[in-house]
Amino acid sequence: MNFEIQLRLWYSENKRSLPWRKTKNPYNIWLSEVIMQQTRIAQGTKYYHHFISTYPTVKDLANAPLDAVLKSWEGLGYYSRARNLHLAANQIVTLFHGNFPKDYSTLLSIKGIGPYTAAAISSICFKEEIAVVDGNVYRVLSRIYGIETPINSSAGIKQFNQLAQKLIKGCPLPGDYNQAIMEYGALHCTPKNPKCNTCIFSSTCVAYNTNTVEKLPVKTKAKPVKDRFLSYLILFKDNKIAVEKRTHKDIWQGLFQFPLIETENGNATVLKGTKMAEPVKHLLSHQRLHITFWQIKHPEQLPKTTYHWVDVDMLQTLAFPIVLKRFIDANLLHL
DNA sequence: AAACCGGGGGC
DNA sequence: GCCCCAGGTTT
Numbered sequence: 001m002n003f004e005i006q007l008r009l010w011y012s013e014n015k016r017s018l019p020w021r022k023t024k025n026p027y028n029i030w031l032s033e034v035i036m037q038q039t040r041i042a043q044g045t046k047y048y049h050h051f052i053s054t055y056p057t058v059k060d061l062a063n064a065p066l067d068a069v070l071k072s073w074e075g076l077g078y079y080s081r082a083r084n085l086h087l088a089a090n091q092i093v094t095l096f097h098g099n100f101p102k103d104y105s106t107l108l109s110i111k112g113i114g115p116y117t118a119a120a121i122s123s124i125c126f127k128e129e130i131a132v133v134d135g136n137v138y139r140v141l142s143r144i145y146g147i148e149t150p151i152n153s154s155a156g157i158k159q160f161n162q163l164a165q166k167l168i169k170g171c172p173l174p175g176d177y178n179q180a181i182m183e184y185g186a187l188h189c190t191p192k193n194p195k196c197n198t199c200i201f202s203s204t205c206v207a208y209n210t211n212t213v214e215k216l217p218v219k220t221k222a223k224p225v226k227d228r229f230l231s232y233l234i235l236f237k238d239n240k241i242a243v244e245k246r247t248h249k250d251i252w253q254g255l256f257q258f259p260l261i262e263t264e265n266g267n268a269t270v271l272k273g274t275k276m277a278e279p280v281k282h283l284l285s286h287q288r289l290h291i292t293f294w295q296i297k298h299p300e301q302l303p304k305t306t307y308h309w310v311d312v313d314m315l316q317t318l319a320f321p322i323v324l325k326r327f328i329d330a331n332l333l334h335l
Numbered sequence: 336a337a338a339c340c341g342g343g344g345g346c
Numbered sequence: 347g348c349c350c351c352a353g354g355t356t357t
Contacts, residue, residue, distance in 0.1 A: 036352045043343060043351085077341025080355075114354045134352050154336065182352055191350060192346060219349090223338085249356090251340065284341055322342065338357075345350085 003201075004171045010200055011180030014187065016041075019048060021179075026100035026125040027058050030088075033117045034081055041186075047076055059098055062089035070254050070319040077322075083254055084112030102126040115161075123168075124175035131164035132178040133157075136185025141167075142217035143189060146206025150220045227288050229266035232324070233259040234276055234295045234332075235307075241332070242307035243318065251284065256318040258293075259307055266290055273297060277331060282323040293327060 001009075015021070018041065020032035031051050035044045050072060055061035061069070066086050073082035088111045092098060100121070101107050107118035115133070122128035131137070138151040138160055145163065149156040171177045188195050196208050207213040235242040235258070243256050273294035282289040310318075315328050 033352060034354095038340095038351055038353055039342085040344070040351050075342075077343085078353085080340060081353090084354080112354065116353055120352070132352075135350070136352070179352085186352080222349095249339090253340090282342095286339070286341090336357100339355085340353105343351090346348090 003167055004177050006200055007180040007184060008171075008173065008176050011176060011183055015179070015183055016187070019045065024125045024175075026121055028052060029121055029124050030100065030113075030117070031085075033120045034085055034112060035076070037081060037117070038078060039076065044076070047073070057098075058089050058092050058100075061086065062093045066254065067319065071317065074255075074319045074325065075322045079252060079254060081112060087111040088113065100125070102128075104128055104130045120178065123178050127174055129168055129171060129174045131161070131168040131174075132182065133161050133164050134182055136182040136189075137164055138217050139191065140181055140185045140189045143194075143207035143213055144201050144205045146210065146212070146216070148216070148218050151217045152219050156218075222286070225284075225286055225288050227290065229263050229290045230292075231261045231263065231266075232257065232291065232293050232327075233261065233273070234293055235259060237309060239311070240309040241312055241315070243310055243315070244307050251287065252321045254319070256320050257324055266292075277327065280323060280327070289323070291323060293331075 018032075020028055023029070032044075032048050035047050035051070051061075054072060055064060055069075064086070066083065069086045070079060070082050073079060073085075076082075091110055092100060101110070102122065103126070104118045104122040107113050107121055108115070113121070119130040119132045122130055123132070138156075141147065141160055141163055142151065147156075147159065147163075149159050151157070151160065168174055168177055188199060194213055196202055196205070196213060199205065199208070202208050205213075207216050233242070242259050244259060245256050246252050246254065273296040276293040276295050280289075280291040282291055312332055315332065320328065
């Protein structure tokens with residue numbers, strides 16, 4: 001029995017019941033795929049439900065204000081996904097009359113839809129024979145075929161895509177196969193402690209038979225994270241609080257924050273204020289943020305004056321980075 | 336080709 | 347502390 005059929009058979013007996021598996025509506029599938037990019041199912045599922053109920057159609061999403069979409073996305077991370085989601089919804093409404101394109105290459109032209117998501121939508125919703133290559137697929141294929149090419153190198157990306165495309169060729173249900181190989185990676189051929197003793201491919205798996213399962217897939221090291229020191233100014237005037245929107249190309253673009261002073265070493269000695277709460281260390285995948293909060297008594301020393309003054313109650317309707325949302329919930333809601 | 340972009344969870 | 351998670355865009 002060939003690889004593709006074995007996987008689909010396993011999938012039919014072992015797949016999880018996930019909300020987006022109850023439909024082939026491309027809008028639902030698209031939402032689920034974008035939400036789940038670099039995100040665990042357990043974290044993303046509640047966002048999927050929220051988006052489907054808040055924006056039932058692509059037109060609803062397109063017509064919503066970007067700030068509302070970002071608020072819906074609050075806490076999920078990689079906020080460019082939310083900005084692109086909103087952009088894409090408008091693209092689909094204006095360029096395609098609200099109907100999703102059916103083919104891989106047209107899907108690729110939409111903002112935020114890359115090779116993975118285009119393959120997922122076209123195969124699941126429209127039975128196109130395009131293989132998905134996500135983190136699960138890299139892991140499963142690298143082990144079964146014993147491929148040591150780094151998965152985050154150009155050569156590796158090309159090699160795994162070619163292999164995956166060869167394996168899906170002739171598959172009658174490419175959407176099921178794509179989900180099957182990902183599911184196998186998620187449930188069986190896991191990063192740590194894979195279930196090799198009960199694996200349906202153990203007799204032919206190169207990694208298993210050469211005792212290299214734990215070494216695969218190969219991934220070249222990321223560069224070390226950078227430290228950043230952020231001092232947020234908590235400033236009241238007439239019972240309102242100052243906020244600003246992050247607009248530059250940096251982390252958290254489009255989200256709100258309090259007036260910010262960033263320094264090289266954390267010594268924001270220009271501040272004349274009272275430190276609120278203890279310093280917070282907030283970890284991103286590529287940055288280590290050291291955050292302090294200062295209640296400012298004398299606003300005349302502010303670095304600039306283009307802030308928005310909002311009621312404290314208003315804070316809950318704006319999208320903040322999760323570390324600031326936590327500060328708000330803990331310190332500002334009961335004033 | 337490499338850098339950049341979040342937050343959470345497993346081990 | 348390190349790695350990974352239904353990746354994509356920009357430089």
